[in-house]
Amino acid sequence: MSETENQPRPDTATNGTDRTDQADRTDRTDSTATDTRPSGRQTTAGETEETVHDEWVEYDYAGAAKVTTTDLNVHYGDDRAIEDISIEIPEQSVTALIGPSGCGKSTFLRCLNRMNDRIRAAAIDGSVTVDGEEIYRDGANLVELRKRVGMVFQQPNPFPKSIRDNVVYGPRKHGDIKTGLLSRLFGRDTNEKEDEIVERSLRQAAIWDEVEDRLDDNALGLSGGQQQRLCIARCLAVDPEVILMDEPASALDPIATSKIEDLIEDLAEEYTVVIVTHNMQQAARISDQTAVFLTGGELVEYGDTNQIFENPESQRVEDYITGKFG
Numbered sequence: 001m002s003e004t005e006n007q008p009r010p011d012t013a014t015n016g017t018d019r020t021d022q023a024d025r026t027d028r029t030d031s032t033a034t035d036t037r038p039s040g041r042q043t044t045a046g047e048t049e050e051t052v053h054d055e056w057v058e059y060d061y062a063g064a065a066k067v068t069t070t071d072l073n074v075h076y077g078d079d080r081a082i083e084d085i086s087i088e089i090p091e092q093s094v095t096a097l098i099g100p101s102g103c104g105k106s107t108f109l110r111c112l113n114r115m116n117d118r119i120r121a122a123a124i125d126g127s128v129t130v131d132g133e134e135i136y137r138d139g140a141n142l143v144e145l146r147k148r149v150g151m152v153f154q155q156p157n158p159f160p161k162s163i164r165d166n167v168v169y170g171p172r173k174h175g176d177i178k179t180g181l182l183s184r185l186f187g188r189d190t191n192e193k194e195d196e197i198v199e200r201s202l203r204q205a206a207i208w209d210e211v212e213d214r215l216d217d218n219a220l221g222l223s224g225g226q227q228q229r230l231c232i233a234r235c236l237a238v239d240p241e242v243i244l245m246d247e248p249a250s251a252l253d254p255i256a257t258s259k260i261e262d263l264i265e266d267l268a269e270e271y272t273v274v275i276v277t278h279n280m281q282q283a284a285r286i287s288d289q290t291a292v293f294l295t296g297g298e299l300v301e302y303g304d305t306n307q308i309f310e311n312p313e314s315q316r317v318e319d320y321i322t323g324k325f326g
């Protein structure tokens with residue numbers, strides 16, 4: 001399936017409103033515009049009360065929304081994986097996506113930097129904006145998008161190259177570091193810039209002290225936890241704004257997991273982090289807000305993490321959190 005075929009259908013994506021209008025966050029006073037607040041209450045004219053989800057609570061967060069999804073649906077062939085997801089993800093915070101296996105968490109996460117475009121069977125319908133800019137617009141630059149919205153996967157996946165080469169892979173690819181022969185031979189600035197990116201990224205990923213004297217060693221010689229922090233450094237090296245993490249600690253031991261959790265909390269001071277986790281304690285420990293998905297790809301509740309874990313609005317969420325199902 002081509003990228004164009006994966007584009008959301010403009011006619012259904014925005015309930016008939018123009019995408020550009022919808023992306024304009026200043027347009028809230030227009031009574032005909034779709035209300036994309038995390039409350040999930042769709043105020044488009046003509047919608048009946050029955051269609052309003054009665055389990056949502058108003059979620060007032062500090063700061064601005066970095067990522068907004070509106071009526072986001074994904075099908076794999078005939079099967080729906082996520083259903084009408086409309087939320088706002090605040091900047092410089094950690095948002096946890098939790099829910100039982102197969103409820104669509106990873107699918108939702110992958111929509112945020114169009115990774116689902118790579119899956120032939122995936123059909124995406126709806127809107128995702130980053131800083132108000134529609135990422136599913138025609139002609140969107142996917143390389144640039146994935147630089148802005150980076151991703152860290154469940155299994156650490158360093159390249160079989162040196163630690164240094166792993167970190168500078170992205171900046172070289174994006175042209176932030178010149179790679180021509182002359183630049184490499186005579187480019188003092190280039191070398192300095194490369195060193196600077198390597199040190200900054202590895203420090204930000206809390207692994208510099210462990211690798212500073214072996215930057216030219218193969219990354220595959222690192223422990224699993226170190227490899228994952230290296231992958232986070234690789235993601236940070238291209239200056240992302242949003243970092244998507246799909247169960248980044250599930251393959252790690254408790255000590256490595258704890259380092260990743262500390263790191264995620266630190267990263268949220270500068271970046272917008274969205275993390276899928278099966279570990280509810282982890283979600284409760286590190287996230288500012290939590291989205292609870294349940295079977296069928298339905299987002300049942302979204303709000304402040306303390307409120308979700310201590311006093312959920314939805315009985316189904318309470319049952320899930322207290323282990324009655326899932």
Ligand SMILES: Nc1ncnc2c1ncn2[C@@H]1O[C@H](COP(=O)(O)OP(=O)(O)OP(=O)(O)O)[C@@H](O)[C@H]1O
Pocket residue numbers: 076080081099100101102103104105106107108119121
């Ligand atoms: N590439 C794919 N092709 C077809 N169906 C898929 C694909 N990826 C996911 N699905 C289906 O979409 C649904 C949601 O899957 P997804 O992986 O997003 O859920 P999840 O909540 O992240 O699950 P888990 O917690 O087990 O990782 C599931 O029914 C799954 O089988």
